[in-house]
Amino acid sequence: VYQVLAEDIKKLGVPVFGLMSDDTALFVSTLDAIGVPYHAARHESNALAMADGYAAATGKLGVAVVGRGPATANAVTGAINATRTGNKVLLICGEASSAPTQLGPDTKGLNTVGLLNAAGLPTFVATTPDGAQATLAEAVAAAERGKAVALLLPTNVQRSNVEAIAVESPAKAPSTPAAPKPRAESITAAAALLQKSQKPLFIAGIGAHRAGARQAIEKLADKTGAVLATTLKAKDMFHGNPYNLGIIGTFSHSAARRLIDQTDCVVVFGAGMNQRTTSFGTAPPPGVSVIHVDVLRSNIGRWAPADVAVAGDARLAAEQLIEALPDRPKAQKPFHTEENLRRLAEFDMAGEFQAEHTPRTVDPRALILELNRLLPPDRNVVCDSGGFLQIMPYVSVPGPDYLKNTGDFSSVGMGLGSALGFAKGRPGTPTVLFIGDGGLLMTLGELETVVREDIPLVIVVLNDCAYGAELHYLKLRDMPVARSVFPDVDYAPIAEALGFQTATIRSLEDLRRAAPMLQRPEGPIFLDCKINAAVAGSFMSQIVESEKRKG
Numbered sequence: 001v002y003q004v005l006a007e008d009i010k011k012l013g014v015p016v017f018g019l020m021s022d023d024t025a026l027f028v029s030t031l032d033a034i035g036v037p038y039h040a041a042r043h044e045s046n047a048l049a050m051a052d053g054y055a056a057a058t059g060k061l062g063v064a065v066v067g068r069g070p071a072t073a074n075a076v077t078g079a080i081n082a083t084r085t086g087n088k089v090l091l092i093c094g095e096a097s098s099a100p101t102q103l104g105p106d107t108k109g110l111n112t113v114g115l116l117n118a119a120g121l122p123t124f125v126a127t128t129p130d131g132a133q134a135t136l137a138e139a140v141a142a143a144e145r146g147k148a149v150a151l152l153l154p155t156n157v158q159r160s161n162v163e164a165i166a167v168e169s170p171a172k173a174p175s176t177p178a179a180p181k182p183r184a185e186s187i188t189a190a191a192a193l194l195q196k197s198q199k200p201l202f203i204a205g206i207g208a209h210r211a212g213a214r215q216a217i218e219k220l221a222d223k224t225g226a227v228l229a230t231t232l233k234a235k236d237m238f239h240g241n242p243y244n245l246g247i248i249g250t251f252s253h254s255a256a257r258r259l260i261d262q263t264d265c266v267v268v269f270g271a272g273m274n275q276r277t278t279s280f281g282t283a284p285p286p287g288v289s290v291i292h293v294d295v296l297r298s299n300i301g302r303w304a305p306a307d308v309a310v311a312g313d314a315r316l317a318a319e320q321l322i323e324a325l326p327d328r329p330k331a332q333k334p335f336h337t338e339e340n341l342r343r344l345a346e347f348d349m350a351g352e353f354q355a356e357h358t359p360r361t362v363d364p365r366a367l368i369l370e371l372n373r374l375l376p377p378d379r380n381v382v383c384d385s386g387g388f389l390q391i392m393p394y395v396s397v398p399g400p401d402y403l404k405n406t407g408d409f410s411s412v413g414m415g416l417g418s419a420l421g422f423a424k425g426r427p428g429t430p431t432v433l434f435i436g437d438g439g440l441l442m443t444l445g446e447l448e449t450v451v452r453e454d455i456p457l458v459i460v461v462l463n464d465c466a467y468g469a470e471l472h473y474l475k476l477r478d479m480p481v482a483r484s485v486f487p488d489v490d491y492a493p494i495a496e497a498l499g500f501q502t503a504t505i506r507s508l509e510d511l512r513r514a515a516p517m518l519q520r521p522e523g524p525i526f527l528d529c530k531i532n533a534a535v536a537g538s539f540m541s542q543i544v545e546s547e548k549r550k551g
C-alpha cells in the first residue's frame with residue numbers, strides 16, 4: 001500500500017516536507033526513490049510550517065509526512081497554525097496497527113483522531129488496504145478546498161499487499177465556484193451611506209487582494225474621494241497609489257492617523273476588523289459609519305459593528321458601487337487635496353522616531369529602514385511572531401503575495417519553517433525571514449536544514465536578549481522583568497559552523513559593511529542583530545490599555 005500511495009502522491013506534482021519515523025520510513029523512502037522531492041525538517045511542527053509556507057507561496061497543496069504518537073503530538077502546533085491560514089495543507093501521519101498485538105504496551109499510543117480533531121483538522125483514516133487510495137484522494141480533495149486536513153496510515157495497512165486501482169486523480173482540484181455577487185439591495189444601502197460621506201476611508205484586507213479587487217477599489221476611491229489603507233496581511237496592496245495610507249490600526253504611521261481620525265465613513269473590503277486593525281477597538285473613531293464587504297456573511301460584524309453589510313465578492317461589490325454612485329466634483333473630495341498629496345508623498349518613516357542606539361545595540365526601527373534599503377526590492381518577507389513585530393511599518397514588499405506573517409496562531413517559532421517552505425515555493429526570489437531570538441532558539445535545529453537543502457534564505461534575528469513582548473508587558477504592568485531577559489549570546493558562530501555567511505550587527509555601520517552579501521544573496525545568510533530592548537512597539541501599550549478598559 002505504501003508504494004501505491006507514494007505513486008499517487010507523485011501524481012500531485014508537489015514536494016513533500018516531513019520528518020520520518022519508523023512507521024513512515026518505508027513510505028518516505030519510497031517517495032524519495034520514485035522522484036518525489038522530499039525536504040526533511042528537524043522537528044515535526046516545522047515540517048507542517050514548511051508545508052504551509054509552500055502552500056502560501058504557490059497556492060498549491062502543501063504536504064507534510066510525520067510519524068505517529070509523539071511525532072504527531074510534536075506536529076500539533078504547526079497543524080493548528082495551518083488550520084487558520086486558509087492554505088491547502090495535507091498532514092499524513094503514521095498510525096498504530098489496527099490489528100491487535102500481544103507484544104506489550106504501545107509506548108507511542110495516542111488518541112490521534114481525538115487530538116487532531118481537537119486541533120481543528122478533519123481526519124481521514126485508511127482503515128483497509130483496498131480503500132487506502134480512495135481515502136487519500138478524499139483527503140486531498142478536502143485539502144484542495146482550502147483547509148488543513150490529516151490522513152492517518154496504520155502500519156498494518158501500509159504494509160499490506162494490494163493491487164493499484166484507478167481512482168480519480170488526487171491532483172484534480174475542485175472547480176472554483178463563481179464569485180458571489182452582492183445583492184442589489186445591499187449595494188443600494190451602501191451607496192446611499194457612502195454618498196453622504198465627505199471623507200471616506202477604504203480598508204482592504206487579504207480577502208480583497210485574493211478577489212483581485214485593487215483596481216476596482218482604487219477606481220471607487222477616485223470617484224468618491226476616499227483614502228486607502230490595508231490590514232497587515234494585505235500590506236502594500238496599494239503600493240504606488242498617491243492616497244495610500246499603508247497599514248491601518250496598530251501599525252499606522254502618523255501621516256495616516258491624521259487622516260484616519262478625520263474620516264466619517266469606513267468601507268471594509270475583505271478584512272476581519274480584528275483587534276490590531278482597529279487598534280484594540282479604538283479605531284475608527286466613535287460614530288463613524290461602517291460598510292463591511294465580505295464574501296462570508298458570518299465575517300461581517302464578527303469583531304466590530306457594521307452599519308451596512310454587503311455579503312459578496314469584494315471586486316464585484318466595488319464595481320457595483322462605482323456604477324451606483326454619481327461622479328463627485330473635486331471640491332467635494334476634501335481628502336483629495338494638494339496638501340494631503342504633498343504630505344503623503346513627502347512622508348518619511350525615519351521621522352516617526354528618534355533613534356535609540358546604545359554602544360552595543362541598534363534601534364530596531366532604524367535597523368529595518370536600513371535593511372529595507374539594502375535588501376533586493378524584489379523579495380519575499382516572512383515574519384515570526386513576537387515583540388519585534390513593531391518593525392512591520394518599516395519594511396516593504398512588492399505586494400501581499402510576497403508577505404507571510406505567521407501570527408495566525410500567535411505561536412512564536414512558526415517563522416523559520418514557514419520561510420523554508422516559502423523559499424522552496426519561490427526559488428527565483430530571495431526570501432527574508434525576520435525572527436526574534438526566542439523564536440530562533442525554539443527552531444535552531446532548522447538552520448542545518450537551510451544549509452542541507454541549499455535554500456538561499458536571509459535570516460535576520462532581532463535579538464533583544466529577551467522575550468520582548470513579555471518584557472514590555474511586565475514593564476507596563478509594573479512587574480519584575482528578570483525572568484523575561486537572557487544573556488547576550490552571539491549566535492552567528494553557530495550559524496557559520498553550519499555553513500551560513502554571517503555577521504553580528506551592533507550598529508548601522510556593521511550592517512552597511514554586510515551590504516555586499518545582502519544585495520546579491522547567493523546562499524544562506526544569517527544576521528544576528530543586537531537590538532535595543534528598551535524600544536517597545538506601540539501595540540504593547542494598546543494591549544495593556546485594552547485589558548485595563550475591560551477590568
